[in-house]
Amino acid sequence: xxxxxxxxxxxxxxxxxxxxxxxxxxxxxxxxxxxxxxxxxxxxxxxxxxxxxxxxxxxxx
Numbered sequence: 001x002x003x004x005x006x007x008x009x010x011x012x013x014x015x016x017x018x019x020x021x022x023x024x025x026x027x028x029x030x031x032x033x034x035x036x037x038x039x040x041x042x043x044x045x046x047x048x049x050x051x052x053x054x055x056x057x058x059x060x061x
Contacts, residue, residue, distance in 0.1 A: 037043060
């Protein structure tokens with residue numbers, strides 16, 4: 001009976017971090033929508049130049 005209890009104990013001990021890692025990776029793999037920036041804030045250098053120009057034109061109007 002001790003073997004059964006210790007076996008389930010180790011399955012839970014090993015399974016819990018694995019479940020946490022898989023859940024975290026699944027959540028990170030989802031594509032998130034772009035962040036809405038406040039007026040007057042320019043997007044970072046990672047944005048495409050065309051998008052930045054459109055945002056600048058819209059902000060200047």
